[in-house]
Amino acid sequence: MNQRQQSPADASAESSAASEGNRVNAVSRVEYFGADAPLALDSGASLSPFQIAFDTYGTLNADKSNVVLICHALTGDQYAASLHPLTGKAGGWWAEMVGPGLPIDTDRFFVICQNVLGSCMGTTGPKDIDPATGKPYGLSFPVITIGDMVRAQAMLIDRLGIKDLFCVIGGSMGGMQTLQWATAFPERVFAAIPIATAARHSAQNIAFHEVGRQAIMADPEWHGGAYLAQGANPSKGLAVARMAAHITYLSEAALHRKFGRNLQNREKVTYGFDADFQIESYLRYQGMSFVDRFDANSYLYITRAMDYFDLAADYGGVLANAFKDTKTRFCVVSFTTDWLFPTSENRQIVHALNAAAANVSFVEIETDKGHDAFLLNEPEMFSTLRGFIDAAATRRGLKA
Amino acid sequence: MSTLNELDNTGANRVDLTLIAGMINHNARVLDVGCGDGDLLELLTRTKNVDGRGIELSQEGVNASVTRGLSVIQGDADADLRDYPDDAFDYVILSQTIQATRNPREVLTQMKRIGRRIVVSLPNFGNWRIRLQLLFFGRMPITASLDKKWYDTPNIHLCTVRDFVDLCDELGFHIDDAVSVIGTRAKRVGRPGMIDNLTAETAVLLLSHKK
Numbered sequence: 001m002n003q004r005q006q007s008p009a010d011a012s013a014e015s016s017a018a019s020e021g022n023r024v025n026a027v028s029r030v031e032y033f034g035a036d037a038p039l040a041l042d043s044g045a046s047l048s049p050f051q052i053a054f055d056t057y058g059t060l061n062a063d064k065s066n067v068v069l070i071c072h073a074l075t076g077d078q079y080a081a082s083l084h085p086l087t088g089k090a091g092g093w094w095a096e097m098v099g100p101g102l103p104i105d106t107d108r109f110f111v112i113c114q115n116v117l118g119s120c121m122g123t124t125g126p127k128d129i130d131p132a133t134g135k136p137y138g139l140s141f142p143v144i145t146i147g148d149m150v151r152a153q154a155m156l157i158d159r160l161g162i163k164d165l166f167c168v169i170g171g172s173m174g175g176m177q178t179l180q181w182a183t184a185f186p187e188r189v190f191a192a193i194p195i196a197t198a199a200r201h202s203a204q205n206i207a208f209h210e211v212g213r214q215a216i217m218a219d220p221e222w223h224g225g226a227y228l229a230q231g232a233n234p235s236k237g238l239a240v241a242r243m244a245a246h247i248t249y250l251s252e253a254a255l256h257r258k259f260g261r262n263l264q265n266r267e268k269v270t271y272g273f274d275a276d277f278q279i280e281s282y283l284r285y286q287g288m289s290f291v292d293r294f295d296a297n298s299y300l301y302i303t304r305a306m307d308y309f310d311l312a313a314d315y316g317g318v319l320a321n322a323f324k325d326t327k328t329r330f331c332v333v334s335f336t337t338d339w340l341f342p343t344s345e346n347r348q349i350v351h352a353l354n355a356a357a358a359n360v361s362f363v364e365i366e367t368d369k370g371h372d373a374f375l376l377n378e379p380e381m382f383s384t385l386r387g388f389i390d391a392a393a394t395r396r397g398l399k400a
Numbered sequence: 401m402s403t404l405n406e407l408d409n410t411g412a413n414r415v416d417l418t419l420i421a422g423m424i425n426h427n428a429r430v431l432d433v434g435c436g437d438g439d440l441l442e443l444l445t446r447t448k449n450v451d452g453r454g455i456e457l458s459q460e461g462v463n464a465s466v467t468r469g470l471s472v473i474q475g476d477a478d479a480d481l482r483d484y485p486d487d488a489f490d491y492v493i494l495s496q497t498i499q500a501t502r503n504p505r506e507v508l509t510q511m512k513r514i515g516r517r518i519v520v521s522l523p524n525f526g527n528w529r530i531r532l533q534l535l536f537f538g539r540m541p542i543t544a545s546l547d548k549k550w551y552d553t554p555n556i557h558l559c560t561v562r563d564f565v566d567l568c569d570e571l572g573f574h575i576d577d578a579v580s581v582i583g584t585r586a587k588r589v590g591r592p593g594m595i596d597n598l599t600a601e602t603a604v605l606l607l608s609h610k611k
Contacts, residue, residue, distance in 0.1 A: 329471065350473055354473070355483050356485075357488040357489075359451070359471050360471060360473055361471045362462070362473035363462055363463050364462075383463075384466040386467070387468055387469045388469065391468075
């Protein structure tokens with residue numbers, strides 16, 4: 001058994017959220033990886049020490065064969081089905097997917113959701129103290145990749161004594177991690193569900209990310225990334241980044257349905273730059289509420305990780321080679337109105353899986369909700385995923 | 401020649417599905433092209449323990465199949481077969497679909513490339529009822545298996561069993577087995593001939609690569 005160091009956070013890390021009115025019995029934990037367990041990064045740098053914050057739901061079975069790993073998206077966190085400590089939002093960001101009797105059934109599976117490397121909800125990221133300087137990392141935090149995130153996750157899975165995962169699932173950047181898991185550790189992933197994602201980040205998506213980053217860096221409160229040491233916060237820049245990004249998560253149809261050209265609490269336009277339109281007011285709210293729960297530098301680092309994602313590049317430019325001889329069962333899901341990760345991008349993953357003669361299902365869900373549909377109430381997504389997960393569980397020999 | 405008696409009820413609601421299932425070995429790797437709601441794949445998984453995959457054009461069909469736990473993708477027989485590597489499957493099945501493809505010849509060529517054996521079921525346009533309807537009424541025939549008006553049908557490449565056998569010869573297929581279906585009765589015919597071309601409503605053929 002490995003001797004592991006305990007971080008101060010770890011000592012009191014284990015807490016149950018069951019008493020806080022959640023449907024799911026959640027356990028919040030932090031694992032600390034000390035000098036004996038450095039994380040080798042794709043950039044060539046090494047990160048040590050670091051810690052991973054994660055939530056678990058359900059019970060690990062005797063042979064540890066019922067593990068579902070949920071990978072969260074860019075600004076997501078480990079609270080997939082549990083109370084968010086900052087926003088106070090109960091039920092988690094995937095409340096309709098994860099829980100007793102839901103497609104990811106916490107009565108049947110042991111569910112793990114880890115805060116990704118570089119994020120700001122307890123896993124090590126740029127807002128944490130650099131032990132070399134005693135100050136927050138800021139821009140001295142190493143640039144990370146999706147591969148690095150997944151390698152760190154695998155270290156946690158090892159630490160928990162879990163050999164392989166019944167299912168890895170995630171949407172958007174979580175889908176990228178899912179693909180990375182299935183290709184970097186094919187023998188450890190029985191089933192993979194990449195949702196609304198791509199095997200590489202498109203030029204258009206890199207462009208949107210760059211707009212967001214420039215908005216943050218243009219905020220004088222950013223201080224070259226050292227805002228924490230200055231007691232400042234580039235919240236205006238981060239809010240603008242969030243507003244721009246939020247538009248890409250929706251669809252024209254959904255915006256029209258929800259807001260149209262409706263005015264915000266007024267009878268006519270004011271001939272000024274106040275938020276006349278409901279959509280303006282909505283976006284401003286989205287931006288302002290985001291800065292309360294997210295770190296600006298984390299936003300820079302994680303968007304960069306997505307930009308760098310190009311799965312085929314690691315396999316001679318041929319995506320099918322990434323899946324060669326895979327035994328993993330895949331279910332790819334896309335949404336008709338998602339223009340951030342459109343069906344065509346998801347279909348490229350399916351083409352590559354077919355070329356590798358892999359076991360793959362592919363459903364496109366009809367919705368007007370755009371990219372965000374994966375987080376919302378989409379009954380057809382739930383029913384198809386329930387079918388896929390149940391069939392995979394039967395193949396795996398998991399009891400119902 | 402043997403007459404297969406009334407087909408036993410295996411839960412399939414189409415006679416040709418039961419016949420196809422009878423041609424597939426246990427534990428085979430199977431691709432069902434145009435799998436609909438997944439009826440055949442489920443039958444094969446349940447009775448033959450196959451490693452089954454499907455392609456289906458309609459999104460409703462795909463989603464229904466995946467909900468049943470089947471491995472099915474949304475795709476098109478004309479466009480998507482070329483993704484698969486050579487000899488990827490023991491059987492590639494095209495059940496009541498070939499008449500709806502844009503390029504049946506290319507579809508069969510691709511099926512031959514990716515499958516060691518292929519199974520095709522098709523409506524026989526040479527059936528006597530169809531011939532008589534056209535002869536006496538001078539209108540596009542409507543039958544139980546071809547039940548849509550000419551302007552409404554997805555079937556753009558109808559053929560007779562003899563036409564199909566000619567194409568099999570041309571593409572280098574050996575006919576391992578053939579069954580002529582009339583109503584709920586099926587007759588094993590070896591290689592379909594003139595009479596079968598007149599009597600069969602549906603034909604099911606098992607093909608392999610000609611040596």
